[in-house]
Amino acid sequence: MTTKNKISNVFFLFFLVVFCFSVLEYKMSRQGKRRIFYFATLDSSDIHSEVRYEPRDFVDTGTSSIQFFIEELLLGPTTNRYRPVFSLGTKVLFCNLSGDTLYVNLSEDALLEKGSAQTIKDGTEFFKMNILKNFANINTIEMFIGGKQIIY
Numbered sequence: 001m002t003t004k005n006k007i008s009n010v011f012f013l014f015f016l017v018v019f020c021f022s023v024l025e026y027k028m029s030r031q032g033k034r035r036i037f038y039f040a041t042l043d044s045s046d047i048h049s050e051v052r053y054e055p056r057d058f059v060d061t062g063t064s065s066i067q068f069f070i071e072e073l074l075l076g077p078t079t080n081r082y083r084p085v086f087s088l089g090t091k092v093l094f095c096n097l098s099g100d101t102l103y104v105n106l107s108e109d110a111l112l113e114k115g116s117a118q119t120i121k122d123g124t125e126f127f128k129m130n131i132l133k134n135f136a137n138i139n140t141i142e143m144f145i146g147g148k149q150i151i152y
Contacts, residue, residue, distance in 0.1 A: 032056040035069055035134050038126060039082035042116055050078055066135060067095040070104065073130055085126045086110040087117040093147075100139040102131065108146040124150055 032054040038047055054068055070092050076084035087109050094105035113119060118126060128141045143150045 033065070035072070037073060037077070038130050038133070039077045039079075039085070040118060040122070040126065042081055042083055048079075048082055050082075064095070064097075066097060066102065066131070066138075067092060069131070069134060070095060073127065074106075084115070084117045085123045085130070086120075087112040087114045094144070097138070100137060101142060102135075102138045102140070103142045103144070105144040105147060110145045120145075120150075 035052055035054055037050045037052060039050065040047060052072060054065060054072075073085055074090050074092065076082075076088055086106065089107075089112075090109040091107040092104065093107055094103065096103045110123065111120065117123065124143055127143070131138060131141055
């Protein structure tokens, strides 16, 4: 084997190793599942969306994908031109999926309608729309605020 062949083989092997490590690094650093959040605008009834990515792994936090989504939704939009679904400060007290029904209990802060938040009725409609569009396995959502069921 000539010196040129040895050098080209070493170069090819080096390139192959670098390529494999790059692919591995890409797969490891890739973002989690893409979720779309829907919010109303401040000045009209138009609906706009925001894209966010959930973490790839919930093992460390002990949070389910649905609960993480709800907590992100309650944080409100990242754009100040959109309305939050409920008043800022609203928290998830309880979140349980039983079959195709999701049971969610929110803190009483959802009743305050302070700031630019939507009304409770509009907020619950947007809340349900967001969950139903992002989770195909959920067909029914039972909502509670402060332990009392919301019925519209």
